[in-house]
Amino acid sequence: MGVLTALAILAGLIVVHEAGHFFAATWQGIRVSGFSVGFGPVLLERQRRGVQFALRAIPLGGFVSFPDDDEESTIPADDPDLLRNRPIPQRALVIAAGVLANLLLAWSVLVAQGLVVGIPAGFSATPGVLVAGVQSGQAAAASGLRPGDRILSADGVNLGGGQSAVAQLVERVKGAPDQTLQLQAERAGQTVTIALTPADVSGIGRIGAQLQPSGSEAFRRAKGPGEILSQANRDFASLTRRTVEGFVTLATHFGETAGQVSGPVKIVEMGASLAKQGGSSLFLYTALISINLAVLNALPLPLLDGGQFVFLMLEGLRGKPLPEKFQLAFMQSGFVFLVGLSLVLIVKDTSQLAAVQQLLGR
Structure with missing residues (x-):
């Protein structure tokens, strides 16, 4: 399904x-x-x-x-x-209408999220950093790291939870090109040890993995139509900015980022995973893909x-x-x-x- x-x-x-x-x-x-x-x-x-x-x-x-x-x-x-x-x-x-239609749809989906799911009321973090995706042929895949793993510590230092945990792990990876990090991760209820050696890309460590906070976001009922529209506008602006920045990075650092480009199979796989989670994930997925389609067609x-x-x-x-x-x-x-x-x-x-x-x- x-x-x-x-x-x-x-x-x-x-x-x-x-x-x-x-x-x-x-x-x-x-x-x-x-x-x-x-x-x-x-x-x-x-x-x-x-x-x-x-x-x-x-x-x-x-x-x-x-x-x-x-x-x-x-x-x-x-x-x-x-x-x-x-x-x-x-x-x-006529030419611009396709791009405009996708942007309007993305904004409408975010408004619908406010109506159906509600307004974000904070992130309920659990310890660790969740591995959302792993790129084939990169350091993370070579180490045995898998999507769904929850990284709890790096070199014996607990990462904590939330966005700060992601930032802490990213900084450790960036600062350790060609150096081995000992990670403790939870996989299917069991603790595993992973030796991860970030690749050296212009002096910065890269592992080829998508990392995100572990936990779930809470929602509350909107106080009125104005709050729904304001939240939709903020989310729309944020998603659009990040999408444009991603295309700019791809164009200016193609050699380093080309491996991160995904096609329809990966997009469907990601959507299928989010569909199982339900909640706001599918709304954001739809809005994000619609904005990506708009920006791509505008090239x-x-x-x-x-x-x-x-x-x-x-x-x-x-x-x-x-x-x-x-x-x-x-x-x-x-x-x-x-x-x-x-x-x-x-x-x-x-x-x-x-x-x-x-x-x-x-």
């Missing part, structure tokens, strides 16, 4: 994103020919008012198609309702909304569109890159699944 819940959330986020493009176009009277979830061969389809609504075989996104892209379209090239014949501001709205890369927006800006500066051959080459190279990257991430994330690791005897 957890996996199905995570898949349903991801599918819903894709639908919302594409719906943003679709409704921004139809609201302005722009012709639309298709609304697809997924890529490749059509599995299911339905025609409604001249629009093909389709579910396709490759679940790596979705798209809204326009008659402009169909060489066999019978619509005259000078039809004023074709997307390419509309003013730049109208086309810009100026081929096939993404940001790349289309760059084309539109250049058209506005030049007074005419870029040559079609250039646009086609740009899009084709982007398609090869994004599909290749997706396949690499799927293989990498699948190989790190616990079931696969057990099958391989690791």
Whole structure:
């Protein structure tokens, strides 16, 4: 059920994103020919008012198609309702609407969290630091550290609990490149000893693990709509800032952070785990993935909304569109890159699944 819940959330986020493009176009009277979830061969389809609504075989996104892209379209090239014949501001709205839809959804989910779960009322910490995830091939994985382990002490020093425990362990790791730390951890009710040697990355210790406080967050009923909106605004701003910072770090320190990039398999695995926990976790997961989807699509890369927006800006500066051959080459190279990257991430994330690791005897 957890996996199905995570898949349903991801599918819903894709639908919302594409719906943003679709409704921004139809609201302005722009012709639309298709609304697809997924890529490749059509599995299911339905025609409604001249629009093909389709579910396709490759679940790596979705798209809204326009008659402009169909060489066999019978619509005259000078039809004023074709997307390419509309003013730049109208086309810009269609392009930006997917990103805006995901951001609006994320904010709405955080408001719903305040209504359903309540307002955070403090963190009930338990001793130790929880290992939320471990990257394959990194120091944490090599030491035998596993997701779900609760690290209680490092070199005989108890870590305590809460965020301060996480900060203390992170500082010890950063200050011990190529030095072995003796960790005491709790795993499935038993205490285990782990020898962890952080890798030396530019003089700083790195282990390739996601760490978080051990415990649970308490919630209370909101005092009114104003408190719900204020909390949603704070959470939305925090999640958006952290997401943007993450993409900036990836771009500026690619060699050090590329291993942390996750694909759809890892995202579903994380969502399935959070779905089992229930409470606020699933709300935050949905909001975070929706914001990530918005920021990712805003990047100026081929096939993404940001790349289309760059084309539109250049058209506005030049007074005419870029040559079609250039646009086609740009899009084709982007398609090869994004599909290749997706396949690499799927293989990498699948190989790190616990079931696969057990099958391989690791």
